[in-house]
Amino acid sequence: MGLVQWLKGQFLCQLIICYGFLVSGLLVNLLQICTLPLWPINKQLARRINCKLGYSLTSQSVALLEWWSGTEVTFYTDPADYQFYGKENAIIVLNHNFEIDFLCGWAFCDRFGVLGIHHILSRCLLLKTHWRRTSNGRDLGNCPPIPLKASKCLAKKELSYLPVIGWMWYFLEMVFIKRKWEEDKRSFVQSLQNLRDYPENFWFLLHCEGTRFTEEKHQISMEVAEKKGLPKLKHHLLPRTKGFWVAVQNLRGTVAAVYCCTLNFRNNETPTLLGVINGKKYHPDLYIRRIPLESVPEDEAECSSWLHKLYQEKDQFQEDYSHTGYFPGPIVTPLRGPWALINWIGWTCLLLYPLYLLLVQLVLSGSILTILATVAFCSAATERYGSVCR
Numbered sequence: 001m002g003l004v005q006w007l008k009g010q011f012l013c014q015l016i017i018c019y020g021f022l023v024s025g026l027l028v029n030l031l032q033i034c035t036l037p038l039w040p041i042n043k044q045l046a047r048r049i050n051c052k053l054g055y056s057l058t059s060q061s062v063a064l065l066e067w068w069s070g071t072e073v074t075f076y077t078d079p080a081d082y083q084f085y086g087k088e089n090a091i092i093v094l095n096h097n098f099e100i101d102f103l104c105g106w107a108f109c110d111r112f113g114v115l116g117i118h119h120i121l122s123r124c125l126l127l128k129t130h131w132r133r134t135s136n137g138r139d140l141g142n143c144p145p146i147p148l149k150a151s152k153c154l155a156k157k158e159l160s161y162l163p164v165i166g167w168m169w170y171f172l173e174m175v176f177i178k179r180k181w182e183e184d185k186r187s188f189v190q191s192l193q194n195l196r197d198y199p200e201n202f203w204f205l206l207h208c209e210g211t212r213f214t215e216e217k218h219q220i221s222m223e224v225a226e227k228k229g230l231p232k233l234k235h236h237l238l239p240r241t242k243g244f245w246v247a248v249q250n251l252r253g254t255v256a257a258v259y260c261c262t263l264n265f266r267n268n269e270t271p272t273l274l275g276v277i278n279g280k281k282y283h284p285d286l287y288i289r290r291i292p293l294e295s296v297p298e299d300e301a302e303c304s305s306w307l308h309k310l311y312q313e314k315d316q317f318q319e320d321y322s323h324t325g326y327f328p329g330p331i332v333t334p335l336r337g338p339w340a341l342i343n344w345i346g347w348t349c350l351l352l353y354p355l356y357l358l359l360v361q362l363v364l365s366g367s368i369l370t371i372l373a374t375v376a377f378c379s380a381a382t383e384r385y386g387s388v389c390r
């Protein structure tokens, strides 16, 4: 094991990472609260500022995934669809099987400038997005500049109470639901309508399965499928169709397409957030299909059937993947920008400085007892943490 890999496994390094994330997160939350007086005066400016503040936090977890754990998502898509990514509003339909699916989603957003950073900065560094057809190594050219974007999602209400991330999402106008239609319908429609004049273009993520896949949930949902006379799915839960239909209806004219996204991991990996923090490298594959919104039916029943059919197709992709280890379509490789890393290093340096001062003060205090107690605490915590991770 190399020194770098050893360092990644050390509790102290991980503690510093979590400290940086939490403290910078709370500072971001505080700055977001400071934008409150701006909302009634200049709502669009307040939204833009919040979008950037959101990037400053969210991109840290992308940096953790891509730079710290070395995990890179491999994207499969039709080259004809690729030219649209990052240049239009879209509804994203993604399977919900993995603990770190949201991290892979953010990495996808970041590669296409949809996490909230302005493309002009990237252009200054001549970081144009490249893509290659790896099947035969033929270079298919450069992607045109990416306009400013934002990522949104439909999430369960409980997540809005989550310190740091949940509070940030509140200011980013994420759509929260209690998953009880009668209670949700008014606020759900209102939140979607609010997005119609959002000043940045956005991708709106919807996990139609409504919950993360488990064998038990799968069994229950396949009983529902049987009762409804629908074909059984092997790799997905039966999609809940109401939320999708309402989203499509309310975002018609605002959103150009549905991106059908199917995520899986090579070698039956079961990735965890703790694994990522431990510096473990995973191998996610993401297949993206662009479907113009006009081809989604307006009528609720037809739209439901359409979504069920989409999930049957997604299920087939997963089945094929389980045999071949590949999704259809060529692999595209948008270049990894430096901003997530720069932002992360910036925050870490800023927030380590007070810790450094504390350490100096500890040493200068000359109290052997305090120093020994601190060392003993750190060693015990490292040992305990190591045994949890093993």
Ligand SMILES: CCCCC/C=C\C/C=C\CCCCCCCC(=O)SCCNC(=O)CCNC(=O)[C@H](O)C(C)(C)COP(=O)(O)OP(=O)(O)OC[C@H]1O[C@@H](n2cnc3c(N)ncnc32)[C@H](O)[C@@H]1OP(=O)(O)O
Pocket: 092, 094, 102, 104, 105, 106, 108, 109, 151, 152, 153, 154, 155, 156, 159, 177, 178, 179, 180, 181, 182, 184, 203, 204, 205, 206, 207, 208, 209, 210, 211, 220, 221, 224, 237, 238, 239, 240, 241, 242, 243, 244, 261, 286
């Ligand atoms: C890769 C690209 C990524 C891009 C990333 C972009 C942005 C990223 C930003 C952030 C990332 C963060 C990620 C956060 C993730 C958050 C995860 C979540 O919180 S998921 C949970 C919330 N989401 C949902 O619930 C959406 C799906 N649900 C719905 O849409 C529902 O319809 C509803 C709106 C919640 C309403 O539900 P309700 O149950 O009240 O009504 P329904 O009409 O839907 O249901 C009744 C209907 O369902 C049938 N039924 C009963 N049991 C089941 C079952 N087990 N499975 C399926 N169906 C079932 C029942 O028979 C009724 O049927 P019918 O109407 O025909 O009688």
Ligand SMILES: CCCCCCCCCCCCCCCCCC(=O)OC[C@@H](O)COP(=O)(O)O
Pocket: 017, 018, 021, 060, 061, 064, 096, 102, 156, 159, 165, 207, 210, 211, 212
């Ligand atoms: C650089 C710093 C790194 C520190 C760590 C960074 C990690 C950031 C952690 C943020 C956590 C945010 C989690 C949001 C996504 C949660 C997805 C989720 O909650 O899915 C479950 C739901 O679908 C359904 O749940 P149930 O139906 O079981 O009820």
